[in-house]
Amino acid sequence: MMVHIPFERYEMQNGLRVVLSRDTSAPVVAVNLWYNVGSRNEKPGRTGFAHLFEHMMFQGSENVPEMAHFSLIENAGGSLNGSTWLDRTNYFETLPAHYLELGLWLEADRLGWLLPAMTQAKLDNQRDVVKNERRWRVDNQPYGDWDERLQMLMYPSDHPYHHSVIGSMEDLDASSLEDVEEFFRTYYAPNNAVLSIVGDFEIDHAKSLIDRYFSAIPSGPAIPPIPGRTQLGLSLGGEQRVTVEQDISLPRLYVGYRTPAYGTPEFYTNAVVAQILGYGKAALLYRTLIREQRLAQDVVAYAFPIVVGASMLVLWATALPGVALDDLERAFHAQIDALQSVESRDVIRAVSLIEARHLSDLQTVGERADQLSMYTTLFDDPARINTEVDRIRAVTVEDVRAFAARYLIAGNRSVMHYVPKHGEVAS
Amino acid sequence: MSSDAGARGVKLDRSVEPAPGPIRDYDFPAVDGRSLPNGVRSVVCRAGDLPLITAQVIIAAGSALESDAQAGLATLTAASLEGGSRTRTGDTLAWDLEGLGLELAAWSTWDATHIRVTATTDRIEGALDILADVVRNPAFPPQEVERIRDEQLAEILQRGSEPRGLADDMATRFIFDDRSPYRRSTYGDQQTVSRFTATDTSDFHRTRFCPDVTSVVLVGDIDPDRGHDLVARAFGDWSGKAKAAPAVGVGARSDKTVIHLIDRPGSVQSEVRIGHVGVPRAHPDHVTLLVLNAILGGAFTSRLNLSLREKHGFTYGVRSSFAFRKAAGPFSISTAVGTEVTGRAVEEAFREVRTFIAEGPSDLEVANARDYLAGVFPLQLQSTEELAGRIAETVVYDLPTDYFQTYRESILAVDRTTIMDASAIHIRPAAMAVVVVGDATALMPDLEKIAVGEVIREGAGSADSVNIHGSEAGQHGG
Numbered sequence: 001m002m003v004h005i006p007f008e009r010y011e012m013q014n015g016l017r018v019v020l021s022r023d024t025s026a027p028v029v030a031v032n033l034w035y036n037v038g039s040r041n042e043k044p045g046r047t048g049f050a051h052l053f054e055h056m057m058f059q060g061s062e063n064v065p066e067m068a069h070f071s072l073i074e075n076a077g078g079s080l081n082g083s084t085w086l087d088r089t090n091y092f093e094t095l096p097a098h099y100l101e102l103g104l105w106l107e108a109d110r111l112g113w114l115l116p117a118m119t120q121a122k123l124d125n126q127r128d129v130v131k132n133e134r135r136w137r138v139d140n141q142p143y144g145d146w147d148e149r150l151q152m153l154m155y156p157s158d159h160p161y162h163h164s165v166i167g168s169m170e171d172l173d174a175s176s177l178e179d180v181e182e183f184f185r186t187y188y189a190p191n192n193a194v195l196s197i198v199g200d201f202e203i204d205h206a207k208s209l210i211d212r213y214f215s216a217i218p219s220g221p222a223i224p225p226i227p228g229r230t231q232l233g234l235s236l237g238g239e240q241r242v243t244v245e246q247d248i249s250l251p252r253l254y255v256g257y258r259t260p261a262y263g264t265p266e267f268y269t270n271a272v273v274a275q276i277l278g279y280g281k282a283a284l285l286y287r288t289l290i291r292e293q294r295l296a297q298d299v300v301a302y303a304f305p306i307v308v309g310a311s312m313l314v315l316w317a318t319a320l321p322g323v324a325l326d327d328l329e330r331a332f333h334a335q336i337d338a339l340q341s342v343e344s345r346d347v348i349r350a351v352s353l354i355e356a357r358h359l360s361d362l363q364t365v366g367e368r369a370d371q372l373s374m375y376t377t378l379f380d381d382p383a384r385i386n387t388e389v390d391r392i393r394a395v396t397v398e399d400v401r402a403f404a405a406r407y408l409i410a411g412n413r414s415v416m417h418y419v420p421k422h423g424e425v426a427s
Numbered sequence: 428m429s430s431d432a433g434a435r436g437v438k439l440d441r442s443v444e445p446a447p448g449p450i451r452d453y454d455f456p457a458v459d460g461r462s463l464p465n466g467v468r469s470v471v472c473r474a475g476d477l478p479l480i481t482a483q484v485i486i487a488a489g490s491a492l493e494s495d496a497q498a499g500l501a502t503l504t505a506a507s508l509e510g511g512s513r514t515r516t517g518d519t520l521a522w523d524l525e526g527l528g529l530e531l532a533a534w535s536t537w538d539a540t541h542i543r544v545t546a547t548t549d550r551i552e553g554a555l556d557i558l559a560d561v562v563r564n565p566a567f568p569p570q571e572v573e574r575i576r577d578e579q580l581a582e583i584l585q586r587g588s589e590p591r592g593l594a595d596d597m598a599t600r601f602i603f604d605d606r607s608p609y610r611r612s613t614y615g616d617q618q619t620v621s622r623f624t625a626t627d628t629s630d631f632h633r634t635r636f637c638p639d640v641t642s643v644v645l646v647g648d649i650d651p652d653r654g655h656d657l658v659a660r661a662f663g664d665w666s667g668k669a670k671a672a673p674a675v676g677v678g679a680r681s682d683k684t685v686i687h688l689i690d691r692p693g694s695v696q697s698e699v700r701i702g703h704v705g706v707p708r709a710h711p712d713h714v715t716l717l718v719l720n721a722i723l724g725g726a727f728t729s730r731l732n733l734s735l736r737e738k739h740g741f742t743y744g745v746r747s748s749f750a751f752r753k754a755a756g757p758f759s760i761s762t763a764v765g766t767e768v769t770g771r772a773v774e775e776a777f778r779e780v781r782t783f784i785a786e787g788p789s790d791l792e793v794a795n796a797r798d799y800l801a802g803v804f805p806l807q808l809q810s811t812e813e814l815a816g817r818i819a820e821t822v823v824y825d826l827p828t829d830y831f832q833t834y835r836e837s838i839l840a841v842d843r844t845t846i847m848d849a850s851a852i853h854i855r856p857a858a859m860a861v862v863v864v865g866d867a868t869a870l871m872p873d874l875e876k877i878a879v880g881e882v883i884r885e886g887a888g889s890a891d892s893v894n895i896h897g898s899e900a901g902q903h904g905g
Contacts, residue, residue, distance in 0.1 A: 003477055003478070023476075025475065025476040026453070026805055026808075026809060027451035027452065027453050027805065028805060028806055028809070062441075063441045063442045067728065067733065067737060070727050070728045071728045071795070072444060074726050074727060074728050074795070074799045075728075075795040075798055075799060076447070076798065076802060077798050077799055077800075077801055077802005077803055077804075077806075078802060078803065078806070079803055079806055080727075094806050095802075095806075096447075096450070096451070096453075096802050096805070096806075097448075097451050098447045098448040098449060098450050098451060099447050099448075100448070101445040101446075101447075101448065102444060102445055102447065104445075105441070105444060105445050108441075109441060113441075124740070125737065125738075125739075125740045126740070127740075128739075128740025128741075128765075129736055129737075129740050129742070129743055130743075131765075132696065132740070132741070132742050132743045132763070132764065132765055133743040135695050135696040135763070135765065136696060136743050136763045139695045139696070140590055140694055140695050140696040140698075140763070141589070141590070141591075142585075142588060142589050200451065212439060213439075216439075247588060247691075247693070248588055249584045249585050249587065249588040250581060250584065250585060280521065280525045280530065281509055281517070281520075281521035281524075281525070282518065282521035282522045282524075282525045282526075286521075287518060287521070290574075290578075291517065291518065291571075291574065294574055294577070297578050297581040297582070297585075298578075318581070318585075320577060320578070320581055321577075321580070321581055321584060345522070345526065348526060349522070349525045349526050352525065352526060352527060352528035353525055353528050353530070355528055356528030356529070356530070356545075356547070357528075359477060359478075359479060359547065360479060360545055360810070360812075362477065363475060363477055363479070363809055363810040363811065364809040364810060365809065
C-alpha cells in the first residue's frame with residue numbers, strides 16, 4: 001500500500017534548508033534539526049568530540065539558562081533528545097502542537113548564540129557524563145567495543161570512519177573550551193543545517209515563525225572538507241582477522257564486508273541482502289544456523305547507511321553453549337556462499353518486510369521529520385521519504401546474486417572472534 | 428541578551444521564552460468492547476490516518492502463574508509459538524507471515540501473554556487467520572521447543588555475565604521474600620528451564636490459553652462493527668475454560684536497608700539498583716505515584732537525574748520507576764556510575780530520596796510534572812502499536828474501557844499534599860535493598876563508609892551462583 005507524505009521545502013537566505021510537512025491527525029508537532037557534521041569531521045586527537053559537543057548544546061545558550069532547554073520542553077509536555085553518528089548530529093523534540101514556537105526559539109538560540117553560555121564547569125560536567133556513557137555503552141558492556149574494533153579493521157587509519165563516535169577517554173580528557181568554540185564556528189551554521197517540522201501547524205504560520213527566529217543568524221564560512229582519505233576502493237583487499245578475549249559467557253562471531261556507500265544503487269541491494277540474511281524467522285541465517293543446525297543463539301545483519309567512501313554490511317551470530325566458534329564460522333560462510341544462488345522468494349520476503357516497516361515508521365511525526373532531515377542532509381532530496389521504497393522494490397534476485405558474488409567474499413571481509421577470557425567456553 | 432527585528436518589524440526579544448499558542452484538544456480515540464459467547468473479549472479502536480491495523484491478542488497467563496519449579500515456562504511458551512501450528516511448520520509459519528511483510532511478536536509478562544501483528548488494511552483478514560492459528564493451535568514440536576529452550580538457557584547465561592541484567596535480577600531477589608514469585612526472573616533459571624520439554628509448553632497452553640481469559644484488540648484503520656466481525660470469525664468457535672489462577676502473594680525480604688555487593692572484578696563502572704516492594708496496579712495511589720515518580724526520578728529533569736548527572740557528573744543517567752503489576756511490583760532506582768564515585772552516588776541518591784520525603788516537592792514541581800505527563804501522553808500514542816499497548820493495559824488490569832478518556836484529568840488533579848502523603852507511605856529509605864554490581868575490592872571501603880546500611884559482599888558474579896532463598900527451586904513443587 002502506498003502512502004504519500006506531502007511536504008514543502010525551501011532555503012533561507014542564510015542557507016538554512018527548511019522542510020515542512022503538515023499532518024493534523026494528532027495535536028502534536030516534531031521539530032528536527034540535522035547538522036551535517038559527525039564523528040567523521042573530528043580532527044586527530046579529538047575523537048568523540050562531535051558527540052561531546054552535542055551534549056554541550058543542551059547546556060543553555062545566551063537566552064536559555066542552564067538546564068532550561070530540558071525543563072522548558074518537559075514542562076510543556078514534550079520529549080527531546082539528540083544523537084551523534086558518523087555522518088551527522090541531530091536534535092529533535094516532539095511537542096504538543098501549541099508549543100511549536102517554544103521549540104523554534106530554543107533551537108534558534110543555540111544555533112545562533114551558544115558560545116556566550118559556555119563555561120569550563122559545564123564542559124567538565126558533560127565530559128564526566130560522556131565518559132560514563134562510554135563506560136556504560138562500551139567498557140562495562142560485554143561485546144561493547146565491537147563497532148569500535150570493526151571500524152578499525154574496515155577503514156584505514158586515515159579514513160574518517162576509522163574511529164568510533166564515542167571516541168577515546170584520553171581525547172575526551174584533552175577537549176577544551178577552545179575546541180567547543182572552534183567546532184561551533186566551523187560546523188554550527190545555518191548553511192550546514194536542515195530544519196524539518198512535521199505535525200499539526202499552519203504552513204504560513206510556521207514560515208513566519210522560522211523567519212522570526214532564524215533569519216538573523218548569519219551564514220557561516222564554507223564548511224571545510226572532511227579530513228583524511230574519503231575515497232576508498234570497493235574491496236578490502238584481503239581478509240582481516242582478530243580475536244578478542246573478554247569477560248563474556250558465550251563466544252560471538254562478527255563479520256563485516258566492505259560495500260558501496262549509502263545513496264549508490266547497490267546500497268539498496270545491500271539493504272535487501274541484510275534482510276534476507278538476518279531479519280525475521282525466515283531469514284536465511286535464522287532458518288539455517290538457528291533453526292536447522294542449532295549453532296547460534298541469535299543472528300543480526302545490518303547495512304550501515306553511511307556515505308563517505310564505502311559502507312559496511314555487518315553481521316553477527318552468538319554461539320550456543322558448547323558450540324565452537326570455528327564451527328559456527330564455517331557454517332556461516334557456507335550460507336553466505338549460498339546467497340549467490342538465492343531464490344526470488346527470499347527477495348520478495350525482504351522487500352515486503354522493508355515496505356511494511358517503512359509504512360509503520362511513518363506513523364509518528366518524529367520519525368517523519370527525522371527522515372525528511374536525513375534525506376535533505378545526505379542527498380538534498382526530501383522526496384526520498386516517498387521514493388526510497390521504490391529503490392528497494394527495484395532490487396532483483398539477479399542483483400542480490402551479483403552483489404553476493406562481488407562483495408560477500410573472503411578477500412573483502414573482516415572477521416572478529418569474541419571469546420571468553422582464559423579460554424573458558426560455557427557448555 | 429540579543430534583540431533583533433522580527434519578521435513583521437516587531438522587535439524580537441529573545442530573552443523571553445515564547446508563550447504557547449491556543450491549546451488543541453486531545454481525545455483518546457473511542458474504544459468499543461464486546462464479549463463473544465465463548466468469553467473472548469473483542470476490543471476495537473479506530474485510530475490513525477494510515478492504512479494500518481494492529482491486532483493484539485492478550486491472554487491472562489503470565490509468569491505469575493508459575494510455581495517455582497516452572498520458573499521461565501510462560502516465557503518459553505510464548506517464544507515457542509513460532510514453532511508452528513497443527514497445519515504449519517515453524518518455517519512455513521515464518522514464510523506465510525514474512526512473505527506478506529508481517530512480523531509476529533509474542534512475549535509474556537508477569538500478568539499476561541501477548542501476541543501481536545501489524546498489517547496493512549488489505550491484509551488484515553489473512554493476518555488474523557494466522558494469528559488465530561498461532562494462538563489456538565500451536566503444535567509445540569519437541570525439536571523446536573528444545574531449541575528455543577536452549578536459546579533461553581543461553582540467554583540466562585548471558586544475563587549472568589551482563590552487568591545490567593545481573594543487577595536487575597539480583598535486585599528483585601533481594602527485594603522480594605521467598606513466597607513472592609516476583610523474586611524470580613521471568614526467564615527462569617538454569618535448573619528450571621533445563622528440565623522443560625514440549626509437554627510443559629503444551630500443558631501450559633492447554634490449561635491457560637483459553638477463550639474466557641483472552642482478549643483481541645484491533646487498532647487502526649478499521650470500523651468497529653467490521654472489527655468485531657473479524658474477531659468473531661477468527662476466535663468465535665474456540666472453546667475451553669482456563670484453570671483457575673492462583674492468588675499471588677508478595678512480601679519484602681528485609682525490613683532494613685542492606686547493601687548487597689556483587690563482585691565483577693575489573694569493572695570500570697558499577698550498576699546500582701535501589702528498591703523495595705512497591706504497589707499493585709489497582710492501588711488508588713497509582714496516578715499520584717506516576718506524578719511523584721516523574722519528579723523524583725522519572726523525567727530527565729527529575730531530582731535524581733539533575734543531581735547525579737547534571738550536578739555531579741556521576742552517571743550518564745538515573746531513573747526511578749514503579750513496576751505496576753497485579754500484585755505489588757518493585758519500586759526501584761536504577762543507574763550506572765563510575766567505580767570511584769559509587770559510594771558518593773549511592774549516598775547522594777539516598778539524600779535526595781530522604782529530602783523529597785521530608786520536604787515534599789514544590790507546587791511548581793508538581794505543576795510541571797503534571798503538565799509533562801499530560802503532555803507526553805498523546806505523543807506516545809501516535810502509532811497503532813502504542814495505542815494497542817495502552818488498551819492492553821485496560822484489559823489486563825480490568826480497567827474500564829474508557830479509562831484513558833479521563834486519564835489526563837486524573838493526572839492534572841494530583842497535588843502536593845497527595846504526593847507528600849503517598850511518599851510517606853510508598854517510599855521507605857530505611858528498608859531498601861541496594862544492589863551494587865562492580866569491582867567489590869575497590870568498592871567495599873567506600874560503601875562501608877557511607878551511612879546507608881550494612882554492606883554484605885555476596886558470592887561470585889553470577890545470578891545462578893548466589894543462592895539466597897536457600898532451597899532448590901524444584902522443592903517448592905508445581
